[in-house]
Amino acid sequence: MKSSLKMALGLASAMVASTAVSNVAHAEDLTLCWAAWDPANALVELSKDFTKETGIGMKFEFVPWTNYADRFLNELNSHGKLCDLIIGDSQWIGGAAENGHYVKLNDFFDKEKISMDDFVPATVVGYSEWPKNTPNYWALPAMGDVVGWTYRKDWFSKPELQKEFKEKYGWDLGPPATFDQLKQIAEFFQKRQIDGKTVYGASIYTERGSEGITMGAMDVLYSYGFQYENPKKPYEMEGYVNSDKSVKGLEFYKALYDCCTPPGASNSYMGEGVDAFKSGQVAMHMNFAFTWPGLQKDENVGGDKIGYFVNPKGPDGDQFAQLGGQGISVVSYSDKQESALKYIKWFANKDVQAKWWSLGGYSCLNAVVKDPKFPASQPYAQTFLDSMAIVKDFWAEPSYAPLLQASQKRFHDYVVAGQGSAKDALDGLVKDWTQVFQDDGKM
């Protein structure tokens, strides 16, 4: 009896001890939250080196883009402890900073000698600073991204199409330099038979639910002269958001949607765009640069068949592109902030950043992107660099969510549903945004 009791006690102790050991082993595991997309897989691969170096395990919580903002903003607002590190969207920075969701990183950067001057300036402003253009840092630029275009190089180089195009439009078929040229190319390809299949002009963003149509329309509006506010008087939007140039830009986006998109593309965003391009439906494809490594590798449309070009110029020669991408932040509700900061320090390292780029992530470190070998490192590297030099971003105010919802509604109502005029849509947008800023006490 005694011996069996001893044995039972021994087994129980061993079980308790092993559980405790396993808890100790996993106690410092960090959870990193991000969107479920190709770069996230690259980050999983990259982070194995961090675990090797520090012994700190990494867990990942990836959520599809359509639920990404809902899921993680809920998590932050409820002061949840799920995420120790979060790669949050650029527009969240104002709200996350003002509501105390992110740890301010200035002291940490000073201590670890991480300088924001070492990163691409646009990404520092876009992903790290709040208030904008002030040295208050809440994130380390992690994933550079920007809206650009891919095109079917193989179709563009078909001699018979080149000849027909030249006869019709008087210039050589190639990557467009202006939006007018882009529309001409899109019209040229719309409903054309290529290799026995009906193809269409372009895939553009039209999604209503999250941020799609805003990202797409803004990508055009910026180059047409749209401004969010009076540069000399913040939050004064009348005459800037709804200027004549902005109206023309929005009219152009609708015309492009009406003339040259595939049938049924009324709710199209990143995933649908990739599908349209990969399935050989469209000649051109507007999308964030993160999609390019995957498309480049695609057997059907990648390799020599794909080309890339920067967002074209507007009628006055202005050229801008919608910024995407994110910074990595430490969540202030995490119990493992020290380890999370270790990860940030490790991630800021030049070698790690170089490997990040080689795995399919978009580094924002100058040492990587300004390396003379960088432009030739991938077929899309130069387009990425050129695009990152002309970025603009949506409001990053704490009230970015209602601001975004207003533009989603106004743009979709006009562009896709054809309700009212471009002027009505932009006047309505000024009214909605004014209301939001009045509610915030900023006007």
Place this chain on the structure above:
Amino acid sequence: MLNRTAENVARATPEPLARKVRGISDKGLAWLFISPTILLLLAINIFPLFWAIYLSFTNYRANRPNEVVKNLGFANYQRILGDQDIWIAMQTTAHFVFWTILLQTLIGFTLAWLIDRKFRSHAFWTTLILVPMMLSPAVVGNFWRFLYEPQIGLFAYAISFVSGIPPTNIQMLSNVSLAPWSIIIVDTWMWTPYVMLICLAGLRSIPEYIYEAAEVDRASNWRQFWSITLPMALPFIMLAVLFRGIENFKMFDMVNLLTGGGPGSTTEVASITLKRQAFESWRTGYSSAFAIILFVAVFGLANIYVKALNKVKQR
């Protein structure tokens, strides 16, 4: 036998506990049994309702936990009632509720009437008709989204085959005029069996001898339908209309999956607007006020309807 068992149980119960149990009155025991349910209801239904009423008078925003919450009085309610977009969403909801109920009632009752004929293999057909109702709305929504797809969808090809219009021109979910009907078609496909079941129960509850008496009086089939079948099944039909009306007034899943409220705001029903205000724009106080207005509207209309239903039953 039962008494003996009870005595045995009482004897086996430890003394202090038995004394305690014996000291509780019947009423006390009843409260003891129902209190967990009441507490649960209070926690998950009543408290949130009162909390939402409180929030509806404030500027509270769930994504700004550190912000001072101000009392706005009835400002949120005034703003909602004066908001043109909200009224458009309410009109869209009313349009959707009207057509789905009309179609589901007409088709559902007709199917029930046919099934009630008890023809050969009617049980098989009943089961087959009930299948859509048994599917998850998420499955139905995604399934129909593919069917409606203008390039590969079967629906577009079927319409094209009949009408000669190219399938790529049949853009059910993208076209402003067709998008509301695309949702009405799916909702009718899915929920007509439910209306049919209720109507069938009504038809089966009509005693056979009434029809026999009508036969003796040489009443025509048409006369029997108008004087016996329809009046006696009417309370059931009204009940089905009530259930579907309440459900469709707060319809969310199907619209969200099929069109997401688009194109533009063409199919943006009240529940989609509410979700956008509450969880995308984070206007918690404002959306609480909207939810209360919707609740009062549904509750009020349902009450008026139930009174009418009772009158019909009493006839």
